[in-house]
Every structure is written in C-alpha cells, then in structure tokens.
Amino acid sequence: MKKLAGCLVVIAASCMTVPAPEHPPAKPEPPKPLTAAELGQQIDATRYASCRLGEERLGQIEAQLQALAEQAPENSPARKEAQAVTAKLKPAREALAQRKADLGSCVIRIGGRPLDPATHAIVVPDQPTLQEEHAANDLNAHIERLTGRDLPLIADSALGKQIPIVVGNCPKTLRKLSVRVDTKGLGLEGIAIRTKGPTLVLAGNQRGILYAVYTFLEDYCGCRWFTPECTAIPKTGTFDIADLNVRHIPPLEYRSTDYPCSRDADWAVRNKMNGTQTRLDERRGGKIDYGTFVHTFNSILDPAKHFAEHPEYFSEIKGKRQSGNTQLCLTNPEVLEIAKKTVRAWMKHAPKATIFSVSQNDWYNFCECAACKALDDAEGTHAATMIAFVNAIARDTARDYPDKLIDTLAYQYTRTPPRTLRVEPNVCVRLCTIECDFAHPLDQSTHPQNQKFVRDIQGWNKLCNRLYIWDYIIDYGHSVMPWPNLYALIPNIRFFIANGVKGLYEEACYFTKGSELAELRTWIIAKAMWNPNYDTDKAIDEFLAGYYGPAAKPIRAYINLMHEPVLRDPNLHIFIWTAPNAPYLNDRAIAEASSLFDEAEKAVAADPVLLHRVQVARLPVLYVQIVNSTQGFKEEGDTLVDTATKDEGELLKRFEAIARKEGLTMIREHHQHGNLDKWLASVSFAGKKLPIVRLANDSLELAILPSLGGRIWKMVHKPTGRDILKRYKDREGNELPDAGGYEEYSEGEYRSPGWNEPCRVVKREKQSVVLEAKLKSGLVLTRTITLDEKEPKVTIESALANAGKEPRQACLRAHPSFAVSDLNRAALWVPVPGGPALQRPLALPADTPEKDEWLAPTELPAGEWRIADPAANYQIVCRFDLAQVGQCLLNRSARDHRVNLELYSKPATLAPGQTLSLKHTIEAKPSVEIRLPGR
Ligand SMILES: [Zn+2]
Structure with missing residues (x-):
C-alpha cells in the first residue's frame, strides 16, 4: 500500500452541511404522477448527487408543476398549491447556483490519470443494494465537490470504454479488470480498496461498501465530516493515488456513543459509528440495534x-x-x-x-x-x-x-x-x-x-x-x-x-x-x-x-492547560462526579484559560458561526468561574455575606446567552438543579446576604439559614468546640453554606423541593423558631426547631401540608450530614427491639470513597440510632418515632469525614388540606465505649 500526496491538503475552514444525495440517478425511473406537495418535498437542491442532476430534476419538477397547474381549474386550491410550490424553485435554484460556485478544483489522479467525466465512470451493480446505490451517489457528490465535475454512473453490464471506479459487487467489470476481491471474508463492515492502473475498486458488504467509499474520501482525498454541521472538503490540491491494496475489518463490531451530535445519520455512516442511538436507515447501512x-x-x-x-x-x-x-x-x-x-x-x-x-x-x-x-x-x-x-x-x-x-x-x-x-x-x-x-x-x-x-x-x-x-x-x-x-x-x-x-x-x-x-x-x-x-x-x-x-491555536493551548496537571501527576484522578473544586481547576489555571478564550474569540470575531463555536467551548471555563466564585460566604454578625469580588451577574448573563443559543438545557443528569433555569436561579447568589437565626444554650449553638431552605448550617458543641454537622469551605476558607449541614426535602429524591426555597420566620422564641416555605408543588413546609434549655439536644418537627386542590405525593426526607473525625474508628450503634444492639464499624474499604446503605426492614432502628465518634469524645444520638418512618439511609464518606443518618417518612398521597409529619431529635451525648464485633 502506498499513498502519494501530490501536494498539501487544504482543509477548508469554512464548514458547511453536506447532506447525502437522496435520489438515485443510476436507474432513471419513468416520472410518476406526483402531487404538488410531493414534488415540493423533492425540491431541496442540496440533496442531489450532483449539480447537473439537481438542475435536471428541478427542470422536471417545474414542468410537472406547470402541468398540474394547467390541469386544475382557475383559482382552485390545486392550482394555487402548484403555484405555491413553483415559487420554491427560485430559492432552490439559487442554492444550487451557490453550491456550484463552491465546488473545488482539486485534481484526483488514480494511477496517473485524473478523474474526468470524459474518461471515467462510476460502475454500480446491475441490481444495486440500497447501500451500494447510496455509496455510489455520495461518492459522486463528493467527487464533484472536490473536483468541480461529476462522473457518469453506469451499470456493471453496461460499462463501455470508460475507466471504471467500481462501487460494490460488480462481477463483470471485476472480471474484465482481472481483479478479485474476497468480499465474503469482509463480513458486514470490512472494506477493500484496490487500484489497478487508473481503475479503482471499492468493495464491501452492507455497511462495508459505504465505509470503503468514505475511507477512500477521508484517507486519500482529505475529506473530513467533523460534525453534522461542519464538513471540510478540500477545494484545491492534487491527490495522486496509486498502488492501493487496502483491506480493513474494524476490530470493534459495535461502535457507539450518544452525544446529540453523534446521532445524525450522514455523520454516523461517514464516521463509521453504528450504535443503537444513531438515526441510521437502511440506505446508510443500518445499525446494531x-x-x-x-x-x-x-x-x-x-x-x-x-x-x-x-x-x-x-x-x-x-x-x-x-x-x-x-x-x-x-x-x-x-x-x-x-x-x-x-x-x-x-x-x-x-x-x-x-x-x-x-x-x-x-x-x-x-x-x-x-x-x-x-x-x-x-x-x-x-x-x-x-x-x-x-x-x-x-x-x-x-x-x-x-x-x-x-x-x-x-x-x-x-x-x-x-x-x-x-x-x-x-x-x-x-x-x-x-x-x-x-x-x-x-x-x-x-x-x-x-x-x-x-x-x-x-x-x-x-x-x-x-x-x-x-x-x-x-x-x-x-x-x-x-x-x-x-x-x-x-x-x-x-x-x-x-x-x-x-x-x-x-x-x-x-x-x-x-x-x-x-x-x-x-x-x-x-x-x-x-x-x-x-x-x-x-x-x-x-x-x-x-x-x-x-481560533484553533488558543483552544489547543487551553486543552493542553487543562490536561497538563493530570498528564504530569498519575495520582490526580477524575471520576464521573468530579466537582469544580478539583485541583486542576485552580484560579491560576482558570484565569489563564479565560485569557486564552479572549484570544480565541478575537481570532474569529468576524465569523458569527465560528465565534459561537468558540463561545460554546468557553462555557466550561465560565461555569467554573461562576460556581467557584458564587458560593463562598463569610460570617459577619448575624449575616452570611457573599465573598465574591467579581460581578458574577455578568458571567451568568454571558453563560446564559451562549447556552440558550446553543440549546444547552441541562447542567447535570437527573438533578433537581440539572435543568438550566433552576441552576441559573440556584447560583444567583451574587451580592446576597443570608440572615442567620441563632439558638443557643450552654452546651450547643445552632445557626439556621431561613433563606436557604431553613437549613441548619452549624450545630456547635460548646464543651468541645466542634461542629456536630459537616461543614464545607472553599480553598480560601470561605463558608459554603449550601453543602453539608442539615437539610430537608419534600420528596424522596436528593435535593427535591424544600431544600433551598426561602423560608419565612413565622415565630421566634428564645429557644425555638418556626419556619415556613411555600413550595412550587403546592405543598407548604413548616418546620419548628427547638433547642433544649440546657441539654445539647435539638428537636425538629416538620410538616408538609397540601395547600393545593389536587392530591399530591409527599415524603419528608431529613438529611443531616454529621462530621466524623475518623471513619475508621467510628461506629454505628442501633438498638434493635428484642435483640442485642447492632454495632458496626463505619470504616469503608480503601477503594470505596462513599457508600449508600438502606437499612433492611429487620435492621430499622426502633426509634434510635447513634454515631460513636471516639475522636470527638461524644456520640450523636438521633431519635425518632418509628411509626412515622419508612426508610433509614446510612450514607458515609471517608474522604469528607462525614456520616448521614437520613430518615424518610412513609411516602403518602396527601389529599387537599392533609398533612404529613416527621419529628425527631439530635443530641450530643458523652461517649461510651462501643465494642465492635471482632475487636
Ligand atoms: Zn434468590
């Protein structure tokens, strides 16, 4: 195999759509009597295999429309329809003229002879399969785009003196050429590409023949189909092709992904993807479904x-x-x-x-x-x-x-x-x-x-x-x-x-x-x-x-910038849940990325299509800037104040405008805030001040944030000075009050409504506060948080009331995140009725960073479960009424030094006016020694 590149391939940066031809010209059929509407559907001038065929077909369509108009009575709907469709011919002809003007002038030489309609023909089987027909037409469409000229298509039996470009199973032509191709061994997808002198043979079965054509165009003529909207076909240059004997069977029979841009049928067949999510039809070889x-x-x-x-x-x-x-x-x-x-x-x-x-x-x-x-x-x-x-x-x-x-x-x-x-x-x-x-x-x-x-x-x-x-x-x-x-x-x-x-x-x-x-x-x-x-x-x-x-150069520099830390450090990992606080997204890297994108946008400022692509590529940088700059807060008196120094409002506006234009609708999968609108609303903290409601006695101090779902953000155990609740901070030590802490939801799903809706303070007394939030679902969440006068004990009583007119599903889920000094030394202690208390270590295997465990019905605590944290010198005791609780979830993370003891109320369908309640207490008790099995 030998590939001779005669000159440098010029990849056109102007990217257009190249739809594959839909109308087989190989066997011109007698014109069927089509309706005006059906003729209208055939007008799209970009879909013909060549400009010549497009002109011919548009001429035929015009004649047929004229006949239809003449047959129909004056002022009849049929005549009007024929005239309306006729009016579409003008823009179609203009599109065709544009297509013609865009044709390249490349020279493709096979065995020394340039492809030329006067000397060459594309040979197709006498009875081509749908795939062979499509392959031949799309080959010809590309040859025309490359060279400015299309080739005649001739059936295997009808080949005369022309030099053949064979597409598919053409036994007569192959015999004449004395070329033998073992197509059986190629399976459904293997390809064979051969040259013999000035002739070219493209062979394969089902998808294989399509892949042979596209491999020829890609590897030997410089064509690229980057995305459904962006194709690069060389316009100038010479391709010298000789002595080809290519045989390739893909090592993977199933090749699949599911980005939205990967599903287009033309894109998929040209790039040889065959997965179930593609829109491949029979003509384009079908798929593995x-x-x-x-x-x-x-x-x-x-x-x-x-x-x-x-x-x-x-x-x-x-x-x-x-x-x-x-x-x-x-x-x-x-x-x-x-x-x-x-x-x-x-x-x-x-x-x-x-x-x-x-x-x-x-x-x-x-x-x-x-x-x-x-x-x-x-x-x-x-x-x-x-x-x-x-x-x-x-x-x-x-x-x-x-x-x-x-x-x-x-x-x-x-x-x-x-x-x-x-x-x-x-x-x-x-x-x-x-x-x-x-x-x-x-x-x-x-x-x-x-x-x-x-x-x-x-x-x-x-x-x-x-x-x-x-x-x-x-x-x-x-x-x-x-x-x-x-x-x-x-x-x-x-x-x-x-x-x-x-x-x-x-x-x-x-x-x-x-x-x-x-x-x-x-x-x-x-x-x-x-x-x-x-x-x-x-x-x-x-x-x-x-x-x-x-803009390619600065974007390349940006890609290198993002990859350099992981390429350098074998211990820097990324997972399916990596967050924007990852070390490779530090402020220095993001600032540099931002200036690279300034450069990239400048380079394409005059081209709106390219500029939009560059801006979409920039979204990840804006995203990190927004997320990392909007969450940090500092405590000032009885207020949490946003520490952001920049105006995230501008960043958000910019992000939103690009995202809407592109059609970005989700930030993450299946999440309450996955939806773009909800996410935009949830990060709009800019300049916000979150008031703090404090409850305190001699042993415990609580900080509650009514405007963030009424969450308990801090629960400081005064004798030890430790926060019982898990708290998160950013790299600068600013508080991230919307993570960790104690939060509640109105449905079973994590962060379902209720978690961050603003609450009104309904009543405030020395040791208690009553909060209320009206949720969009029509439920009203009321929560009373009471701190004992002396003991380090908090009682939380929540109620969900259906204030709407329709019955609603509801589930109260209490989600406390407790800080634990050392998971390897901590234990869960669950009294079980009629049996010995269940004591189990909370340590996780080294390769399990986090684990969810729903306690089995037989293990459900009879109203009490505890975390023993020897290093903290106290136990966290949670008590509840088992009659109100349907499920208990133990979630823990060694990396975060955190254990959640989560309660789900029994799910209920609330009739209008009906209420669902959950009452429980959290208490810090002096530590007792817990003997774990096997220790
Ligand atoms: Zn079984």
Whole structure:
C-alpha cells in the first residue's frame, strides 16, 4: 500500500452541511404522477448527487408543476398549491447556483490519470443494494465537490470504454479488470480498496461498501465530516493515488456513543459509528440495534404488579423479600420461565433488533436467598447467578433466533467475573467502568478501581467470546466543566481491543447539547473505534483546525492547560462526579484559560458561526468561574455575606446567552438543579446576604439559614468546640453554606423541593423558631426547631401540608450530614427491639470513597440510632418515632469525614388540606465505649 500526496491538503475552514444525495440517478425511473406537495418535498437542491442532476430534476419538477397547474381549474386550491410550490424553485435554484460556485478544483489522479467525466465512470451493480446505490451517489457528490465535475454512473453490464471506479459487487467489470476481491471474508463492515492502473475498486458488504467509499474520501482525498454541521472538503490540491491494496475489518463490531451530535445519520455512516442511538436507515447501512437497552429486570417482572402475589420472585435481603428497589431472584425456576417467555416476545416484536438486554436494575439489592447465595458464594461473585440466568435464556432462544444476542451487565455488584462459569456464545457481557479514574488510561492509572478493572476484564475475556464495554466519558454532576480525559480515550480503546472486546459504548452527555467539548470528544472516539492506531494529537489538531478555524491555536493551548496537571501527576484522578473544586481547576489555571478564550474569540470575531463555536467551548471555563466564585460566604454578625469580588451577574448573563443559543438545557443528569433555569436561579447568589437565626444554650449553638431552605448550617458543641454537622469551605476558607449541614426535602429524591426555597420566620422564641416555605408543588413546609434549655439536644418537627386542590405525593426526607473525625474508628450503634444492639464499624474499604446503605426492614432502628465518634469524645444520638418512618439511609464518606443518618417518612398521597409529619431529635451525648464485633 502506498499513498502519494501530490501536494498539501487544504482543509477548508469554512464548514458547511453536506447532506447525502437522496435520489438515485443510476436507474432513471419513468416520472410518476406526483402531487404538488410531493414534488415540493423533492425540491431541496442540496440533496442531489450532483449539480447537473439537481438542475435536471428541478427542470422536471417545474414542468410537472406547470402541468398540474394547467390541469386544475382557475383559482382552485390545486392550482394555487402548484403555484405555491413553483415559487420554491427560485430559492432552490439559487442554492444550487451557490453550491456550484463552491465546488473545488482539486485534481484526483488514480494511477496517473485524473478523474474526468470524459474518461471515467462510476460502475454500480446491475441490481444495486440500497447501500451500494447510496455509496455510489455520495461518492459522486463528493467527487464533484472536490473536483468541480461529476462522473457518469453506469451499470456493471453496461460499462463501455470508460475507466471504471467500481462501487460494490460488480462481477463483470471485476472480471474484465482481472481483479478479485474476497468480499465474503469482509463480513458486514470490512472494506477493500484496490487500484489497478487508473481503475479503482471499492468493495464491501452492507455497511462495508459505504465505509470503503468514505475511507477512500477521508484517507486519500482529505475529506473530513467533523460534525453534522461542519464538513471540510478540500477545494484545491492534487491527490495522486496509486498502488492501493487496502483491506480493513474494524476490530470493534459495535461502535457507539450518544452525544446529540453523534446521532445524525450522514455523520454516523461517514464516521463509521453504528450504535443503537444513531438515526441510521437502511440506505446508510443500518445499525446494531438493541431491542431492550439496559436495566430490564422490572420490564421482565414488575414488583408493583407481582410482588403481592409472588414475593419469592424478588430479592431476599437479610431474610426478607423486598418490593422496592429490588432485583429478581435469579435461581427461582418460575422467574426463569417468565423471563424466557418475555425475551421471546421481545424478539418477536422487534425483528430488526439484534441485542436484547436482560440486566439488573440500576441499584444494588441483589437476592441473598439460600439458592442464590450458594451459587454466588461458590463462584465468588454475584455475577454467577446473573450469568447462569442469562445463559439459560440464551440457550432457549438460540435455535429460533440464531442471529439475536442476549446482553447482560457486569456492573457494580456483578463486575467480578465468576470462577468457573462459561458464558454462552450468544450472550454478550457488557463490562462497565463506572467506578474508575478516567484521567489516565485504565491500565495505567494508579487508582485501585482501575487496577481491579484490569483484573476483571482479563477474567471476563477468558469466560466469554462477546465482551462489550460500557465506558464513561461524562461527568454526570458537572457536564459543562473541563474534564481532562482526552488523552485516555484512544489508549483505552486499544486496551479494550487488546483484551478481546468486540463492542464499545461510550456513554456521553446524552441529555443536552453544549456539554464540554462534545464534538471534539465524539470525533476522537469515532476515529479510534474504527482505527485504534489513530493518533490523539492528530485527531485533536485536525478537528480544532476544521471546527474552530483561526481560533484553533488558543483552544489547543487551553486543552493542553487543562490536561497538563493530570498528564504530569498519575495520582490526580477524575471520576464521573468530579466537582469544580478539583485541583486542576485552580484560579491560576482558570484565569489563564479565560485569557486564552479572549484570544480565541478575537481570532474569529468576524465569523458569527465560528465565534459561537468558540463561545460554546468557553462555557466550561465560565461555569467554573461562576460556581467557584458564587458560593463562598463569610460570617459577619448575624449575616452570611457573599465573598465574591467579581460581578458574577455578568458571567451568568454571558453563560446564559451562549447556552440558550446553543440549546444547552441541562447542567447535570437527573438533578433537581440539572435543568438550566433552576441552576441559573440556584447560583444567583451574587451580592446576597443570608440572615442567620441563632439558638443557643450552654452546651450547643445552632445557626439556621431561613433563606436557604431553613437549613441548619452549624450545630456547635460548646464543651468541645466542634461542629456536630459537616461543614464545607472553599480553598480560601470561605463558608459554603449550601453543602453539608442539615437539610430537608419534600420528596424522596436528593435535593427535591424544600431544600433551598426561602423560608419565612413565622415565630421566634428564645429557644425555638418556626419556619415556613411555600413550595412550587403546592405543598407548604413548616418546620419548628427547638433547642433544649440546657441539654445539647435539638428537636425538629416538620410538616408538609397540601395547600393545593389536587392530591399530591409527599415524603419528608431529613438529611443531616454529621462530621466524623475518623471513619475508621467510628461506629454505628442501633438498638434493635428484642435483640442485642447492632454495632458496626463505619470504616469503608480503601477503594470505596462513599457508600449508600438502606437499612433492611429487620435492621430499622426502633426509634434510635447513634454515631460513636471516639475522636470527638461524644456520640450523636438521633431519635425518632418509628411509626412515622419508612426508610433509614446510612450514607458515609471517608474522604469528607462525614456520616448521614437520613430518615424518610412513609411516602403518602396527601389529599387537599392533609398533612404529613416527621419529628425527631439530635443530641450530643458523652461517649461510651462501643465494642465492635471482632475487636
Ligand atoms: Zn434468590
């Protein structure tokens, strides 16, 4: 293989849309009698394979419209419609004229002969497939854009003396040329590109023929399709192409991501992405389609429908079957039979889909019944019951649906591979990287989760022959924040392939446009999924030049600036929840980034399209500036005063204007403040003063912030001087009062309404305060906080009243974050009725930074639970009325030195006027010695 570049490729920075031709000119059909409306739909002049064909077709359409108008009676709606559609021809002709004016003048020489309509022809099969037809037309459209001239299309049997450019399966022409291509061995996606003298052969099946055409255009003619809106086709230059003998079968059969910019059908086929989220149609080769995508246990058996009658179908946890947030009991034979039937029905009703996911719900709570536990224990992993279960389903469907796969996850509690079980050949295991550090290549990171992942992938590779990966290229908490993973992307793809991986789904920021460097990240992974030898710097540089034009250089400097700290420090990690206080986002770096973007905006100031792209790339920097400058407060008397020195109002306005123009609608996934509007409102602290209500006795001092959801921000234990509540500060030591502390919600979800709505002080007495907030949902939240006269004891009584006219769902969730000196020495102490108190250490394994644990029904405290913190020299005692409480959540973080003892009221549907209440106390008691089991 030899590639001769005759001269430098000029990538046009002007980026336009290049829609693929829709109308096959290979077999001109006799004109059908179309209606005026149907003719109108064919007018878009940019979609013809060539300008010549466009002119021809517009002429035909005009004649047909004229005939329709003449046939219709004067002033009839039909005549008026024909005339209205005729009026659209003028702008279409103008668009075509513009297209013609934009054509390039490149010379493409194959074997020394320049492509020329007088000497060459594109040869297509006598009976082309939809894909061959589309490939030939789009090839010709690009040849015209490159050279200014289109080629005639000729059927295989009709080739005369022209030099053939063969597209697809043309046996007669190939015989004449004495060229043999083994297309069988290429599968659905492999490509072959051959030259023989001045002739060119592009071969492949289904998607392969399209990929052969696009590889030819990309690798040998310099074309790039950066995004659906930005394509770069060289306009000048000479391409000398000779002695090609390319054969490539992509190592990954499934190549997928889900950024909004990756779904366009033309973009996807040209960049060889074939995932289920793309809009690929048959003409563009189709795609690998999931019938059911993920977390399907509830679709197989919904506990809401079946638990009452068959609790044994669902997870048994600590001796009790669980209905909420449950999984399936995978060793129950009836569950298996139901699952087999369900999967068969899925397959029957989605004939085009080839993968069906039978996978755990998106939480833990696996079944611990005797049979499930025995199998899992024997295999050393909870993946054992899962694999045995999906294997049985796969054996059941194998004969009737041989082309369909069963998919399951190796995710969280099922990530460790079983010791001896083998995976059926028609089962696809999707191994998930969710816990890992993404700043460094998975196999090079020092993070323990990455090191475990390397062991897991090696294990799974031995057990199954179809291993896919669900990888994460997103910060869910801050999807508009610099997240330096670009240099890990391609090494990870190589690492996956080296470990037998056949399919890759890169979960990206799918829920909004405008997330951080979405288009660039999409580009890098698309290039490398097709060809893992693609170079990261090449991908970045060509993209920046094509997409940002003259702003490429400062944006490159910005990317380097963000990546330099992680490339230098193997211990600097990023995760799916990394926050803007990450060390690589320090003030110096952000100031430098900001001035680089000033430079970038200046470079493209005259071009509104490029300027907008640059501004979208700048959003992450603005985001960090806003978030890091708006939260810091200082205590001044009975007020918390915003410490921001800059006017964030200006930054916010700027952020909002760019975000709205781009269509950015979410800041983070599924979050109360994920929505752009809510986020803008929540960070508008600029110049704010938050009044403090204080309650104090000799042993405790409380600081309450009515304007921030009535949260208790401080609870200082006077004898020790320690704050019982977890408090957060920024790097300068300013208070971050909207994190930590004691907060409450009106629904079960974290930070659902109630957490930060301003409260009115209804009543204030020496030892108590009554607060009230009217929530948008129609609920009214009332909270009475009372401090005991002497003891370090606080009573919190909350009520949610339905002030609306419709019934409303409500759940009072109390969310206290307690500060703990040392999680490794602390313990949870829970008195259990009729049994010994449950005492358990709170220490977490080194590789688990944070953990959520819902206490099992049998472990629910009978009205009391405590944290013993030996280093603090007190216990935190929380008491409540079990009759009011539905769930208790223990959440803890070693990194934050924090333990939450959260209470959920029993969820209720409140009729108008009805009230839901929760009363509990928090008390600091002298420490007692707690003996932990095994100590
Ligand atoms: Zn079970």
